[in-house]
Amino acid sequence: MELPNGYIAVVKRDCPTCLLVEPVLQSIEQSGRPLTVYTQDDPNFPAVRGRIDDTELEHSYRLAIETVPTLILVANGAEEKRIIGWEKDEWASFTGITSIGEGLPTYRPGCGSKSVEPNIAEMLAIRHGGFKTSARKLEVPELEDDIEYCFERGWSDGLPVVPPTLPRLYRMLAGTSLSADYVLGLVPPNLVPLSIEKVAINAVMAGCKPEYMPVVIAAVEAALDPAFCLHGLLATTWHSGPMIVVNGPIRERIGMNWKGNVLGQGNRANSTIGRALQLIVRNVGGGHPQFADQSTFGHPGKLSFCFAEDESTPWQTLGEQRGIEAGRSSVSLFSADGVQGVVDQNSRDPQSLIASIAGTLRAVNHVDISNASDAVVVVGPEHGRVFDNAGWTKAQATAALHEALLVPAKDLGMGTDDSESTKPLSSRNGLVPKFRPGGLQLIRAGGDAGLFSAIIPGWLMKGPLGTDPVTKEIR
């Protein structure tokens, strides 16, 4: 941009320091030095000839003004140097007028430029900063409510969405260092390329803050990993949907919940991150209930199912267990049905508590089924302390659960393996495992009071022919 040679000052009347330097600007002009003054709020201020109305703030934006007054020296159409605020000696040497500002205090700090005020900064960036978007722009018809318009177009999961406007998208994209056109993969069922821009638009609609973006992006990456089998998980008649578990320092930074009501409502990050993933599947992938999503029942967690692990316990965290370096943040995705509670207020030793949890896990899918769905067991703090006080690690507790869930084959009516289903298990001898090796995942979370744990079974189709849990580092 070609600048007017000489001096440029940027001021606003609302700033006491700008009022203070008004006679100074007049004396610069009277000295014959070329002076252009951009005024941000009052076009009649200050009383100098070279005054230009910048209430639209375009010049302030293009000059990257953060503080007023700013005084810039321009030669050959380009900026040479600038000073901010009022410091008498600095202005004297900058202008070469040694007597400048006689009678004024020696120093006064400047004020914030109007061009960097919240909401104004992004509007200016959108208007003048070349903010380019690829998504189609749709005009909400006059007299139509914007939220109702989103419902009408089928963009909602049944709850109101935040209308995805340009300023909101601009702010959301500031939450990631990835460029808006970076493609994360193909979203089922329609296998549509998913750009960061579309992720951000859906994150806006879900109600996310920009700082949730890295978590949303990692969750999407995990969901699109072929091992997770998102297409099948979406299309199945079974209840399941994706469940996101977050580990590492980002939990605290974005204010996630791993304490009371951890699996429930009330925390913005938990609620909106899970919702963003589901809106992406719906809107970008085209996965609508009763169409590609053929679930017989679904469950309330298909609106959003996302929580953080309590990492204040002696157990190894889920992230570390799944190969993420300590101190790093990660998401782990599981297929998940609704929650089945386990109450045991009597057990004071781990063996007894394992028997209780195993007894409840025995009913996952059906009490007569072996090789059932994988299951996550969320161990509450009071149950967790029973293990901690006895010095049991997560690995020990998990192994003990598997052992307690070796079931006499003769007690089982149904198998889920093809090889077994041809012959009733009840005709066999010996023990069969209720869950496949690695099919039980223990996680620590929940409120302080309550000798409870929570079982979250997953999709019937697990393993290489169905879904496996997937963990991704949050970058």
Added chain:
Amino acid sequence: MHQVLLDPTAELDPAEREPLPKLKSLEGLTIGLLDISKSRGDIFLDRIDALMQQRGLKTLRFKKPTFTRAAPTELLQQIAQQCDVVVEGLAD
């Protein structure tokens, strides 16, 4: 200026909502005849009703309390549940 929203979808649907496809036949459909309470709308719809019944078509009659306001929600729901297609008498 109208509010501009960014499309969150794969953009496979048209930007403007399309009208429903034109009907090829009224055979077997239930036709709602909606009188919006403008004067002589009933005369017009009586004639339409008679002509349709001559052709063996099934009609149902509805009436808005006043043409000056949008139809009450109950009436809209009733028409949507009972009819496949609606003929509205608009002018005097």
